[in-house]
Amino acid sequence: MANAEQEDYWNNDGGNRWVADNQELDELLAPFKKLIVDKLDLNSGDNVIDIGCGAGDLSFEIADIVGESGAVTGVDISDPLIDLAQSRRGNDYPQTNFVKADAAQWRPQTPADAIASRFGVMFFDDPVAGFRNINAATKPKGKLSFVCWQSMMENEWIAGPVAAIISRLQKAPPPTDPFAPGPFALADKDRVRNILTESGWTNIEIDPWQDQLTIPGSTAEKSADFISRNGPARKLAEMLEADMDVVDSIVKEVLQSRADDQGTVKLGGAAWIVSATKA
Numbered sequence: 001m002a003n004a005e006q007e008d009y010w011n012n013d014g015g016n017r018w019v020a021d022n023q024e025l026d027e028l029l030a031p032f033k034k035l036i037v038d039k040l041d042l043n044s045g046d047n048v049i050d051i052g053c054g055a056g057d058l059s060f061e062i063a064d065i066v067g068e069s070g071a072v073t074g075v076d077i078s079d080p081l082i083d084l085a086q087s088r089r090g091n092d093y094p095q096t097n098f099v100k101a102d103a104a105q106w107r108p109q110t111p112a113d114a115i116a117s118r119f120g121v122m123f124f125d126d127p128v129a130g131f132r133n134i135n136a137a138t139k140p141k142g143k144l145s146f147v148c149w150q151s152m153m154e155n156e157w158i159a160g161p162v163a164a165i166i167s168r169l170q171k172a173p174p175p176t177d178p179f180a181p182g183p184f185a186l187a188d189k190d191r192v193r194n195i196l197t198e199s200g201w202t203n204i205e206i207d208p209w210q211d212q213l214t215i216p217g218s219t220a221e222k223s224a225d226f227i228s229r230n231g232p233a234r235k236l237a238e239m240l241e242a243d244m245d246v247v248d249s250i251v252k253e254v255l256q257s258r259a260d261d262q263g264t265v266k267l268g269g270a271a272w273i274v275s276a277t278k279a
């Protein structure tokens, strides 16, 4: 089942912010589309499900590959994001369909040839049950491919600003459950392997991806605003009951110190590229 807190987050603050910054987020996450799709060996006419599809960037990429004889169903728990995906679809992608549902419970009428997800599978209350439901939505021998973040410490684009905030404010947040639904819930590679094995997947491959992410924004200041709006810095500020203006200025300093001559900021990112086959 979807985590109630996550469902609320993606239908309110989190979903609305993702809608507002959709273009920038698609820019940031663009490198992952090819990595996901390359693992699926898709053919024209295939029927694919995109889990936690958000505004549909990956769904449209897959729609171009499977063509009009294929089908792509984007499933997402967020009303604002499903609405945006529908509006982006327009008349250009008749082979796409966007459904507002909890992917841990929803089942398609016809099982899919393949399942894809770009950072949309880390939010289940019970990940084994969630991936088992996704398994049931897949044809025998169907493929699964998704990306999820490695730990916060491996992701400099998040850890850098967070460490600067903690150090400057001299306050640390209370410890939290590292496996709780959220961006880092699948950061532990062994745990991912166990979850997938238990939920009926085989041929599990978990490849590391580590590279520089270009932080959206034409200047370091705009990139810092993007991080303040979308990164865990905001949640951290709330947990520390810190003044958001102070937090913003700390994030700005960090990003300015990392900008190149053109004002472009690149920071390290780390994800797992996970693929498997229905057993």
Ligand SMILES: C[S@@+](CC[C@H](N)C(=O)[O-])C[C@H]1O[C@@H](n2cnc3c(N)ncnc32)[C@H](O)[C@@H]1O
Residues within 6 Å of the ligand: 001, 002, 003, 006, 010, 015, 025, 026, 029, 051, 052, 053, 054, 055, 056, 057, 058, 075, 076, 077, 078, 081, 101, 102, 103, 104, 117, 118, 119, 120, 121, 123, 124
């Ligand atoms: C980090 S965003 C990624 C969005 C999109 N895949 C992308 O890359 O642009 C995570 C998405 O997962 C969705 N989500 C979270 N829990 C879900 C669930 N149980 N079922 C379906 N979607 C879910 C959120 O609403 C959100 O759109």
